[in-house]
Structures are given as C-alpha cells and as structure tokens.
Amino acid sequence: MALVEVKKLSKEYKRGVETVHVLRDLDAAIPEGDFLALMGPSGSGKSTLLNLIGGIDKPSSGTIDVGGQRIDNMPERKLTQWRAQHVGFVFQLYHLMPMLTAARNVELPLLLTGLSRSERKQRVAAALALVGLSDRAGHKPKELSGGQEQRVGIARAIVSDPSLLLCDEPTGDLDRKAGDEILDLLDGLNKEHNKTVVMVTHDPHAAARAKRTLYLNDGLLGTEPEA
Amino acid sequence: MNFTWFSQVAAVTGVSLRELPSRWVSSAVAVFGIAGVVMVMVGILSMAAGFRAALSETSDPRVAMVLRASSTSELDSGFSREDTLVIAESELIARGEDGSLISSELYVVVDVARKSTGTSSNVPLRGVKPVAMDVRGNVRIAEGRMFSPGLNEIVVGSGARNLFAGLDVGSTVTWGTNTWTVVGIIEAGGGVPESEIWADLHSLQSAYRRGSSVQTVRARLASEDDFQSFKDSLTGDPRLNVSVIRERDFYADQSRLINGLITGVGYFVAVLMGLGAIFGAVNTMYTAVASRMREIATWRALGFKSSAVFISVMTEALTLGLIGGLVGALIAYVVFNGFQVATMNWTSFSQLTFAFAVTPGLIKSGVLYALLMGLIGGLLPGLRAARLPITVALREL
Numbered sequence: 211m212a213l214v215e216v217k218k219l220s221k222e223y224k225r226g227v228e229t230v231h232v233l234r235d236l237d238a239a240i241p242e243g244d245f246l247a248l249m250g251p252s253g254s255g256k257s258t259l260l261n262l263i264g265g266i267d268k269p270s271s272g273t274i275d276v277g278g279q280r281i282d283n284m285p286e287r288k289l290t291q292w293r294a295q296h297v298g299f300v301f302q303l304y305h306l307m308p309m310l311t312a313a314r315n316v317e318l319p320l321l322l323t324g325l326s327r328s329e330r331k332q333r334v335a336a337a338l339a340l341v342g343l344s345d346r347a348g349h350k351p352k353e354l355s356g357g358q359e360q361r362v363g364i365a366r367a368i369v370s371d372p373s374l375l376l377c378d379e380p381t382g383d384l385d386r387k388a389g390d391e392i393l394d395l396l397d398g399l400n401k402e403h404n405k406t407v408v409m410v411t412h413d414p415h416a417a418a419r420a421k422r423t424l425y426l427n428d429g430l431l432g433t434e435p436e437a
Numbered sequence: 438m439n440f441t442w443f444s445q446v447a448a449v450t451g452v453s454l455r456e457l458p459s460r461w462v463s464s465a466v467a468v469f470g471i472a473g474v475v476m477v478m479v480g481i482l483s484m485a486a487g488f489r490a491a492l493s494e495t496s497d498p499r500v501a502m503v504l505r506a507s508s509t510s511e512l513d514s515g516f517s518r519e520d521t522l523v524i525a526e527s528e529l530i531a532r533g534e535d536g537s538l539i540s541s542e543l544y545v546v547v548d549v550a551r552k553s554t555g556t557s558s559n560v561p562l563r564g565v566k567p568v569a570m571d572v573r574g575n576v577r578i579a580e581g582r583m584f585s586p587g588l589n590e591i592v593v594g595s596g597a598r599n600l601f602a603g604l605d606v607g608s609t610v611t612w613g614t615n616t617w618t619v620v621g622i623i624e625a626g627g628g629v630p631e632s633e634i635w636a637d638l639h640s641l642q643s644a645y646r647r648g649s650s651v652q653t654v655r656a657r658l659a660s661e662d663d664f665q666s667f668k669d670s671l672t673g674d675p676r677l678n679v680s681v682i683r684e685r686d687f688y689a690d691q692s693r694l695i696n697g698l699i700t701g702v703g704y705f706v707a708v709l710m711g712l713g714a715i716f717g718a719v720n721t722m723y724t725a726v727a728s729r730m731r732e733i734a735t736w737r738a739l740g741f742k743s744s745a746v747f748i749s750v751m752t753e754a755l756t757l758g759l760i761g762g763l764v765g766a767l768i769a770y771v772v773f774n775g776f777q778v779a780t781m782n783w784t785s786f787s788q789l790t791f792a793f794a795v796t797p798g799l800i801k802s803g804v805l806y807a808l809l810m811g812l813i814g815g816l817l818p819g820l821r822a823a824r825l826p827i828t829v830a831l832r833e834l
Contacts, residue, residue, distance in 0.1 A: 258828075266738050266827040287742070294740025301831070305735040309455040321444040322740050366739075 212275075213374060213406045214240035214263055219272035220429075221258050232258045234429035235272070242373070245400040245407045247417035249435065250426035256410040257378055259426065263408065264297050264376045265289045277373060294322040298367030298405075302379035304359040306351040312362045313338065313347040319370040337365040341395060357388030364395055368405070375399065377409040381416050393419045445745035449736055453729070453749040454756060460725055467721035468761040470714040471810050475765025475803040477710060480773045481703035482802070483793040485696050487627075488780070491791035492692035495628030496685040497574045498661045499531070503654040503671060506678045511544040511653050516679075518649040523676050529663040530656045533571050538657035540569040543641050543650075547612045547634070549601040551779075558779070558788045560597055561633045562612070564641030564651075570623075572657045573684075576630050581606040581621030586637045589644070592621035594631035596790030600779045604634070615644040629688060632779070632790040655684065691782060711810055714761075718814025722754050726822045733822050734830030743823035750819035751812070758811020762804035769803065770795045 221233040232255040240246055240263075248256045261267035262274055265281045274282040277296060281289060298319075306315045313334050320330040338344050341361040351359050360380060367375055377396065381389030397419055399405040409420060417423045425435045457464060503524055508514035516524075521541045531538045543564035548557045563569075567583055570576040584590035593604045603610055608619045617636065625631050642648065658667055668681035726733070733746050774795040782789040 261828045264738070266831075290737070290740055290742055293738065299738050301735075303731075305731060305738075305831070307452050307732065307735075309452055318448060318741075319739050321448050322441050324441050 211242055212239040213242040213244070213277055214238075214408070215275040216259075216263070217273045217275075219259075219262065219274065220270045221255065221262065221267070222270045231429050233262075233269075233426075236429065236431050238424070238431055240406060240408060242406055243400070243404050245397070245419075245421040246409065247420035247423040248408065248410045248426060249412070249414070249417050249423055252412075254426040255429055256426050260376050260378055260408060260410050263374075264299060265293050291322075294319060294370065296372050296374060298370070298372040298375045300360070300363050300367050300375060300377040300380045302382040304351070304356075304363040304383075306359055306362055306366075308351050311348050311350055312343060312354065312358075312365075315351070315362055316365045316369050319366060323370060333369055334365075337369040338362075340368070340399075341365045355388070356384050357391055360384060360388070360392050361395065364392070364399075368399060368403075373406060375405050375407045377407065379410055379412065381411065381413060386415075389413075389416065442742065442745070445741045446748050449741060449745045449749040450752045452732070453753050456729070456732075457753065457756070460728060463721045463724040464757055467714075467718045467757045467811075467814065468764065470717035471758055471761025471807045472765035472768065474707060474710040474714045474810065475762050475807050476769045476772070478703060478707035478806060479766055479769035479795060479799050479803040480793070481706060482700060482799050483769065483773045483795045484778075485699035485703060486796050486799060487791045487794040488699065488789075489689075489692050489696050490794050491627055491632070491789060492629060492688035492782075493685045495575060495626045496683075496688055497657070498664075498683060498685055499658045500573060500684040501656050501658055501664055501667055502682050502684045502687050503656065503679050504652075504682070506672075506680045508680065511542075512546075514652045516541070516651050516654060518651075520677060520679075521651060521654055523674065524654050524656070524671060524679075527656070527667060527670060529658055529660075529667045529670070531659040533568065535568065538568060538572045540565055540572040540655045541638065541651040542569065542653050542655065543638055543645070543647060544652045545641070545645055549597075549604070549610070552600060552602045555602070558601065559781075560601060560788055562591075562641065563633050563635050564638040565635050566638050569635070569655070572655050573625065573628075573630065574657065575628060576623055576625045579622045579624040581619075584620055584635070584637050587640060588637065589615060589617045589640055590620045591617045591634050591636045592623050593619055593635075594633050594790070595622050595624045596631035596777060596779070596792075597634060597788075598622055599777055600788075600790055613644070627792060627794075629789065632788060695780070707806065711806065714810050715813050718754060718757065718810055719817060721757065722750060722815050722818035723821070725753060726750060726818045726825075729822070730825060730830040733825055734827045737825070737827045738831065747819045747823040750822045751815045754811040754815025754819070755808055756811075758807045758809075758814070759804065761811070762807025765807065766795075766800040766803045770800070 216238050219233055219236040223230045250256050262269055269282050316334045316337050317330055338347050341364050343361050381392050396407050400407045411417050425432050504514040525537055525539050545562050546559045547562045549560045551558055584592055598604045604619055606619050610617050671677055671679050671681050773793040776793045779788045779790040
C-alpha cells in the first residue's frame, strides 16, 4: 500500500519573466516501509519534490496524498499541524538550535504534542539512545561532531514517531565514516522500526543503501540516471 | 489557543532571547536609539513637571489667597490696613500659637545678578511677618535664622541663593538706597518661596514708602473644605472688593502656559525622535529576522505555528524597547532630576527657580513609549518572519 502518492504533480517558479518548470506532471507512489533514494543533477527538483511531500511547499498543480490525506490543498494552519504529527525532517546542515542542548533540541517536536514533561523526557532519552547519543544529551551542538549533530537531527526527526522520514542530503556535509553511520541509522529505522524513508542524495554510495533509487531529470521521474 | 501553543511560543521566544547577545551590535543600535528618545522626552517633560511642582503642587490646599477683585497678579493687587482687618475677622481661618494664621504681604521685584552669566534678573522680594511660614506650612529655615522684625534683614530661598550672586548668609545687598543683610536660607519643598527673598513687612513697607498698604493676604483655613465658605463670606462682604483663590490654583493658572508649552515641545520632539528610533528598531529587527531565517524555517518545518514565530520576534523587539526605555529613563534621572534652573514667570515678571523632576509617572510614560517604539519596530519584521517561505529560508546560509 502506498504511503505517499503523487499524481500529475507540477511545480513552476517565476524567474523574472521566465517560467521555470521544476516538476512536470510527475506521478509516483512510495509504499509504506520503503527506503527510497532520490537522485539527479543539481536543480533537477529532488529537494522540491521532498519539500512538497513534506508539506513545506505547495505544488503548482497535481495532487499529493500522504497516509490517505490530501495535503496539496490543505490550509496552512492544518498543514503545520499535520507536519508535526506525520513527518520527520533530516536536513543536510542539521539545523539544530545552537543555544539548546542535544536533549532540548530533540524535545522540540514533542512540545507540539501536549505530552507531560516526564513523558517527553522518556521519549527524548529513547530517541537519543536509538541514535547512540545518550551520553551527549547535555551537550550543545557546537560541542558535537558533524556526525553527532546529524544523529541529534535524526533523533529530533523520529522522537514524535512519524511514519515518514524525509532526508535532504543527510550525509552531504559528513565524511565517509560519519556518513556511513548515518546511513546505518536510517537503514535500521527503516528495517527495524518500519519508517518510510525518502532520501535526496548526490552520492551513489549513499543511494546504494536504499531499497530503490529514482532519478529526476528535467522534472520527470525515472528509474535510470540521465544518459 | 491551547497549552501546546504556549509551549511553542515559550520555546521559540526562549531561543530567540538567548541568542540576543550574539546579535548585540544591531541590538545595541536599537537599544541606544530608543534610550536616546526616552532620555530626551523624559528630560523635557521633567522640566514641565518641575515647573508645575514648583508653582502649584507644593502649595497646601488649605492656603487661600485674597487679592483685589480683578487683579491677575500680586503686583497689581492692593489692600489698605482696614481691608486686612476685615479679612482677619473670618472664623474659618486656622489659629496658631500666636493667633490667626493670616499673612498680609507686600510684593516687589528687585534686580539680582545671575551667578552663571552676571546678567541682571528680576527676583521677587516679599514683605511678610514671621507667621507667613506657618500660614504656608512647608517653609522652614534651612540655614541661619529668620529675619528680626524692624531690621533690614532678609532670608533667601534656597533656589534663589543657588542661582543668583551675593545671596549667601552673611552677605549684604543694596537695592535703591536700602542695604539688606542675608541672615537665613529658606526651603519650601521645592515650592515658590525658594525663588523668593523675604523681608520683614514693616521694613519693606518703609523702604518702598508703601505706608501700611499690602498687596495680598494669605490665610490658612482650618479645613480644606472651608474654602468655598471663606470665599463666599469675603466676596459677599460689602466692605470688601476682593477675589479669593486657593494659592495652589493661583500658581497653577500661572504655570499653565509655560507648562503647556514645555509639554507640547516635549511630546513633539519625542514623536519626531521616536520616528527615527522606530526606523532603527525596524532595521534591527529585520537584521535579527535575516540572521534567524534558517532557524525560523526550521521551527516552521518542525510544525511550530507562524504565530509563535511572530510573537518571538515581537517579544525580542519589546525586550529591546524595554531595555532602551529603562536605560533612557535611568540616564534622564541621573542627568536631569534635581537640576535647578530659573525662568521668567511672565505673570509676576520675576524669576522662578525650579528643579527638573523625573517623577515615577514620567519614567512610566518613557518606558511605555519605548515599548510602543519596540512594538511598532517589531511589527513588519515579525510579519515577515511569520510569512517566510520555509523552502526559501532553509536555503539561507
């Protein structure tokens, strides 16, 4: 069963008088439990597709269905709430709050849930344990390595138990060893915790860890890279 | 609005405020811009407050002034000795140890050089009996002693002593053919007597060849509520042709024009400068939003509401406004409060000394104005932050 289904999805930008077609009538289905790598040249629309599926951008036309809910025409306020409940974002540059400890960063999505302080604390501890950073809970981002920061980012993404993880170049800012650790984590979340993972990457090595790879070229999706 | 909304606001605002020191340069520009406006505004208005306080607020509401009917100032009023005896018959006048608390007074103006410039200024010289202190209630000898009746001795208001030359205890001054010795300094809680020089009534009448005439009569009433009865009894007495007014209201009328002028100028300057400070605050908050773009986008991507982001920007702007307001009010207090000056009282054609008064009310007004500047300054940047497209902001470096 498809967790994510997009139909006739198009996204255009205006650049001066010119209209840039980033995505053109794109159809795709991502089954529940999938680990999908999205590849393609820069500007091909990988991140745009990821943002549309995550509800932080709106399509020019077409429909986006996630977990049985149409999100392309959802009002902004409802979409914000939906994001908090159903999607975890992992960013290339982590986007952690520099003034907060790892634990406080991970706790942020839980502030949207109404859980009690003790419940939040338990969830944060579990998420940090899952990414192997229990001993770094009290550290601020600047006291962590890049790989550790990204692991905190992943803990933040999974702490409210979303079904869908959207990762935009999660290893793009890391060395090979740290990148592999992140990929191991994503792999584990997919296989052991049944998270559906969609990962944008330029790196064929990272894409190889996914269950399947799709390529975006000129706004169209295919199973083969551009010739 | 629910609990999670408040959690969101608290989280976003908490991070925003904790990051404030990292934006200290632009924050300092806004803080000092706002502080400057508040300082000038409070400074100017403290002048009006001090002037108002000197003229009316320090006067006891039980003190009634009797002037010749249609007189607008002490200078153009006048009574014979017989008139004063009729006035003194009133049973509504309070009694002290030495009889009724009623003071017949002569009012002339003398030339005294200013200490700062050496230029000549008009200073009131008032002929009184010692009971004048008890009638007013707030006048006391701060230094030296009271003048002796019948002698050419004077006591000088503390404000006049500070601003005019040659009025220290022990000095002698000559006006016309008369030489006077300063024997004491009087204080009156910042009130009008501090601008004046007091001499013995009979000595002054003699020196200025006024016979037994006086210009005004002041009476301390037994009760504040007796004023209307006192006024009615005198104005209805066929032997008299008088007007009766509370001393406080008499001085309030005199201060109205200058007070209004200073207050008007104060608010005008504050509004003009405030516009500049608001532009500064807007610029600062736009800078803050620009430097927080990725952070704001992250909050929004995580599911935090744009209203929480908006409130965090507004809170930061209000915090800067509050700090600016407090700094400005503090500087105004240190620089202006108690600063003594003299200005012409155009009704009595004499100098009035008064001290700038940075009152709690002015500080409150200054801080509220600072918060208003912060509020306006944060509004547009706050809306920009709340409406920032997440995908654009996430790409910001």
